[in-house]
Amino acid sequence: MPAFYNACVSPSTFSLTGIPQLEAAYAWISIPFCSMYIIAVVGNCTILLIIKTEPSLHEPMYLFLSMLAIIDLVLSSSTMPKLLGIFWFDDKDISFHACLFQMFVIHSFATIESGIFLAMAFDRYVAICSPLRHKAILTHSAVAKIGAAAALRGFLYIAPLPLLVRRFTYYRTNVIAHSYCEHMAVVMLSCEDISVSNVYGMSIGFLVLIADSLCIGLSYVLIFRAVMSLATTEARLKSFSTCTSHICAILAFYIPIAVSSLTHRFGHNVAPPTHILLANFYLIIPPVLNPIVYAARTKEIRKKMAKILSWARREARGFL
Template structure:
């Protein structure tokens, strides 16, 4: 394994994940907050799913999309953290080539799904505020199911070429990935061939998926704000805008870390590698933890259903 930097090969059987380069001695301590974040994400998202299933009043488009978001968050965080903890705790750094490609697909696919679901939730807020009398008609259960299916198909198909392109590269430099999970460009950089296609396609996916979603969300909220400011009283404006608070917080918690990580990865050449890797972990692990907290605290219907669970346990 020590000669892996000098061995030449075209189809490696496995890769070696370094975790967070430069911070190897601190891996155990770094794992503690990651474990806490993951535990909160698992508990919170399963709680959201349980409450929405048990409470008939929550069988509405917004909460259906929230359940889809919770499932996406569970898969996204689970796709990276177990292997990361194996690296941190047991120094189990080896990952099979096909497993690496699978992890790469799941990470990028479910990131695209999360972006699409936030866009769908923006549509729900637009219809609820700008066309409240037609909300149940425009967003009937069948329409919600079609939107969810469209988001899923878009995410799955747009990411499909990413592991395929990575699998066709000849790897002759090294099988050591300076990352804590199999990220597209981090793997492609190990190839001894031109990786511009991989890089350009990655950029295409970012702009055609997340870029389009950001534009759609922005336009939705411009129309929402225009409708809110047309309301006659300040209380009515504040109350209506308050219904968007949870969604806005979820948008910020997802897009700000991911955008910062993307910009740092592409243009922050002076930023230390361990900072890059930490940012890449934060933008995948923190939103799954924050989303159920945001909706649990800010959404009255969920909060009212959640409080009795704790009061009953305490009695």
């Protein structure tokens, strides 16, 4: 082994720090994170149940929403159980291969979610700008193909990241200053040349973030033009109201992920707890907010949810 690597290690297991400098408050911090995870799981499972059992919701917008719910369940479940394990049981160890798998799942499903948001923007564009052709263009088969394409893109874009990391043998330490195996948090520990991995990760991040957000922005410019051309204010408000849930969900996804990514690469003066909290928020906030936003803004989902709650209350009274 070259002399340069004498101070390096070749770990089979990594140790996650959790949220550095906040160890004394882990018991308190775990409460909001655990609550958000429960809300995310219950909310997204409820959305999936409603869409599956209600035939009137088997339309493109709701089919894309069901894909979004599945992705949100995967994203939140890929990090929160481990984070809560660190908070409650000091369970910080993660094997090298489990770390690479977690890295792949987190980044690939975040990329897939971005693709689904783009697909939902296209759905809203067709529904508002070409309403008579909406059902002909976005058939169930077309929706399935779009979802498969988003998944394939996510897997192909992200697969090289863990493969590049797997090539590294020596690390300065096996302690990852993060609560999960975020790509750059692992790469920056390597004693070897990280330039290829760093450039690829940054390129894919900006490609997905910028390209998808620009396409979504363009679709909404066209939607806004079509809405403003309608004859009455009531018609304009009614048409644009169908997009508000999607806009809220987009902002809840893109803003935290952009802030976290920029902070990690350029925010050298940002305190570690702040950066790691931001990195966790972008994985848990969208799964929490998406079911709430769509339930609040979608009449069909509200009605079905009201029926479920009414049935649950009757069952609870009968049990008592």
